[in-house]
Amino acid sequence: MNSSPTSGEGRTGAAPPSQVEVEPINRRSFLGVLLGFGAMVVGAALSVPLLRFALHPLLTKTTDIGWSDIGKIEEFASLTAPMKKLITVDQRDGWRKIVSEKAIYVLPAKDGVLRVLSPICPHLGCSIPWVEAKQQFICPCHTAIFTLDGIRVSGPAPRPMDDLESKVEEGVLKVRYQYFRQLIPTREVLA
Numbered sequence: 001m002n003s004s005p006t007s008g009e010g011r012t013g014a015a016p017p018s019q020v021e022v023e024p025i026n027r028r029s030f031l032g033v034l035l036g037f038g039a040m041v042v043g044a045a046l047s048v049p050l051l052r053f054a055l056h057p058l059l060t061k062t063t064d065i066g067w068s069d070i071g072k073i074e075e076f077a078s079l080t081a082p083m084k085k086l087i088t089v090d091q092r093d094g095w096r097k098i099v100s101e102k103a104i105y106v107l108p109a110k111d112g113v114l115r116v117l118s119p120i121c122p123h124l125g126c127s128i129p130w131v132e133a134k135q136q137f138i139c140p141c142h143t144a145i146f147t148l149d150g151i152r153v154s155g156p157a158p159r160p161m162d163d164l165e166s167k168v169e170e171g172v173l174k175v176r177y178q179y180f181r182q183l184i185p186t187r188e189v190l191a
């Protein structure tokens with residue numbers, strides 16, 4: 001009785017493993033590999049713009065705010081009290097472009113330099129009006145009081161009113177509107 005695998009008993013007719021390994025790649029399978037590789041390259045190339053589109057909100061700053069015009073410089077040359085102005089702010093948030101109107105204060109010039117203040121209270125974010133009769137900024141929410149320069153006099157606000165970055169370009173006063181963290185003693189820009 002011969003139980004050796006070379007006897008042929010119990011075989012299913014498949015080629016021996018040694019024959020499969022040495023069989024050369026025929027033309028059809030080579031073309032298949034080539035087509036598969038080509039499809040992979042094309043797929044990868046096409047996916048780049050799609051990926052860039054999908055990741056755009058993550059790769060760009062969510063609060064990208066540009067410069068807003070306040071007005072011609074002559075308008076503020078002889079200020080004796082803070083002047084409230086409304087500005088248009090363009091803000092990019094991911095794919096969206098948000099246009100909004102914000103209030104700011106232009107302060108009387110000191111040594112020829114104009115300052116621009118945010119009216120948002122650094123305590124809890126109420127809008128602070130200039131009170132002409134008192135010659136002070138007085139927050140209506142919890143009565144924080146600030147001088148004409150925005151310096152804190154009294155109340156719960158943890159710091160002065162926040163300065164906004166400003167510049168003069170071709171005779172026009174411009175401002176970069178930003179938001180600041182509330183309830184902390186230092187001025188920290190929110191992203």
Ligand code: FES
Nearest residue numbers: 121123124139142
């Ligand atoms: S929000 Fe202005 S004092 Fe509280």
